[in-house]
Amino acid sequence: MDKTQIIDDLMVEADLINQVDEVMKFVARHISVRYEFEGKPKRKEVWEYPLEALREAVINAIVHRDYTVPSNVQLEIYEVMSKIK
Numbered sequence: 001m002d003k004t005q006i007i008d009d010l011m012v013e014a015d016l017i018n019q020v021d022e023v024m025k026f027v028a029r030h031i032s033v034r035y036e037f038e039g040k041p042k043r044k045e046v047w048e049y050p051l052e053a054l055r056e057a058v059i060n061a062i063v064h065r066d067y068t069v070p071s072n073v074q075l076e077i078y079e080v081m082s083k084i085k
Contacts, residue, residue: 008077016062023058023075024051030077 008030012022032048061073 005079006076007079010075011072019062020055020058023062024055026075027054027058 008026010023010026012019014022028047028051034046036044036046038044058075061075065071065073
């Protein structure tokens, strides 16, 4: 069995709105972005994963957790290693 290594984690202690913002900043630090230039003054950012979908997942995790028991929502970042055989 291969070892799984968590490369980063984050504990956010803030109100619900700021929790979402802090987690999104954390996610953005760990996913790739490329830039496309289409002849406009501002470049277009193309993220490895759609930020809107990630934000929706984060909001759902925070809002729909069970607040009757003390617990946390966890987001862990793993390094993906491809094996060449």
